[in-house]
Amino acid sequence: MASAPFTVSQERKIVTELPGPKSRELHELRRRVVSRGAGTLADIYMDHGSGAILVDVDGNQIIDLGCGIGVTTIGHAHPAIAAAAAEQAGKLTHTLFTVTPYENYLRVAEKLAEITPGDFEKHSILVNSGAEAVENAVKIARKFTGRRAIAALDHAFHGRTNLTMAMTYRPWPERAGMGPFPGEIYSVPTSYPFRDPEGMTGLEAAERTIDYINTHIGATELAALFVEPIQGDGGIVIPADGFFQRLSEFCTENGIVFVADEIQAGIARSGAWYSIEHSGVVPDLITSAKGIAGGFPLAAVTGRAEIMDAVQPGGIGGTFGGNPVSTAAALAVFRLIEEENLIAEAQRVEKAFFARMGDWASKYAVVGEVRGKGCMFGVELVHPGTRTPNPEALSAVIKHATSNGVIVLDAGSWDSVLRFLPSVVISDELIDDAATVIEEALQALEP
Structure with missing residues (x-):
């Protein structure tokens, strides 16, 4: 096990009834x-x-065993994260990158270009939360393709904003009574080996998804397909081998942006920097959040430079996105993952x-x-x-x-x-x- 400096003994110890x-x-x-x-x-x-x-x-x-739903991947209150955040807070807490920029934002984007899959030029935008990253990925894909339709997999969870709730599968409790939701959002079949017909392969499940897209949406109408390589809120659903490879090919063939939502599974949690790596697939866009900054609010969209740059200057951004303290914490997280x-x-x-x-x-x-x-x-x-x-x-x-x-x-x-x-x-x-x-x-x- 990594030699992290713990300030609390690593043992369960109950001294009162729970809750106390x-x-x-x-x-x-x-x-x-x-x-x-x-x-x-x-x-x-x-x-x-x-x-x-x-x-x-x-x-x-x-x-x-929850880590704030996958946030404290490197452990609670790591001294290196606390030190990096404290040092940055003593220097600069906010300017807004789109007004007067700063180096931390650039260094996080530089590291994301290095660790995300794909050997091509990549650009990033930093935002506050996973849902905000997904929303921006939708905007970027629509701008790049000139198309409106967005597809997400059955059992997906992409967030709690109005748009991302429309991309989230189950109605209760997240969506109940919260509509109306944006149009041109579709849920398409996924590969769920435990519940699929016995013997169904990943390729067969992908062809089922593709048939649904072709008959219910139209491939030429689809701007982006969003997938969670490992569905967290959906139940740790891991599709059968070959599923994502075929869907990625289909997207490439039809000019559809293939987006890997790695908000829960990314940043070393799955035993790779990003869980899509286990499938050998290179997405066009990838979203990061949760574990990226050791508990500080930060998220990102990273992807092919030509797609990320399709949006006009000022078309994406936000007041606190890529905050100096959060980005300092993220840089410390990246170092710890590699050094430990x-x-x-x-x-x-x-x-x-x-x-x-x-x-x-x-x-x-x-x-x-x-x-x-x-x-x-x-x-x-x-x-x-x-x-x-x-x-x-x-x-x-x-x-x-x-x-x-x-x-x-x-x-x-x-x-x-x-x-x-x-x-x-x-x-x-x-x-x-x-x-x-x-x-x-x-x-x-x-x-």
Whole structure:
């Protein structure tokens, strides 16, 4: 494991019931001052953290398998990130790059051109969040192609703004009552090996997608196809081999911009800089966010220079995009990933998860499949003897895990996938401890 300097012992330690008394007190304040629309998975209020451990306001040490939904990939409160941000905050916190530029923005764009797939000239724009990156990728693709239609895969999650909600698959809770949404947004079939017809190959699934595009949209009308190489909120869905290769070819043949949305799976989380690399595909545009700046708000669109430069000056941008402090943190993240060989650490975590949890589908009737790549894992829960989604089981597992000091995430179009997005610095011992807690819940669900 990487030798990250931890300020909290890397162990689960429960000293009060969860949530504890101070968390319950804060939760009452929350009820009075925060919109209920900002729902919470676990009503446990955090004070600090280090590595893969969070410490709540009552002093409980909790194993974090969520990382703020994939943000703290390199671990909580890494001293190198804190130092880089503090140094920059003491020099310059804001000028707005499109008014008076600064070097950090350029260095982040330079690094993104280096680490994203493809041996061609690439340009970037920096923004605040994943949804904003997706919105800008839509604008760029439409401007470049002169077309309006946008396609996203079934089970996709691309954000919570009005446009990105239209690109997000499931209606509840993100989209319910939020419309109307923009037009010319289409959802097309994906490859979902656990739920596809038995034996369907990635190529066959791609031809199904292509047929849908041709018959429901028209290839010559489509500006861009957005794909998540590993669908996070969709349930850690990893398409069958050959799926993305064929779709990429189809896009090239028809002048469609192929966009890899790497907001959750990118920046070393999957055991590569970007998860599309596992497919051997080079996208035209790629979006980055979440893990890019160690917890500071930053996102990017990177892609072929001729596509990125199709937009007129002033056509894309924003007040806080590429903020000096966030970009300083991002540069520190890039250095740490390389110096600590954190891509290899993500591969270590993958092996540890499969070694510890890979047999759950054969041990527990409620587990349909365990799947994952790097530090992204999903456990699909079903009604025993079927492939029918089991959201009740997911709720029970999450409740047991959080009340025993393990933060996990929900996922899936049917709310039936247990999702793990741990830090790459999580130890094998913490993985084993967390798995033991989750196994207690799975065992209680056995018929």
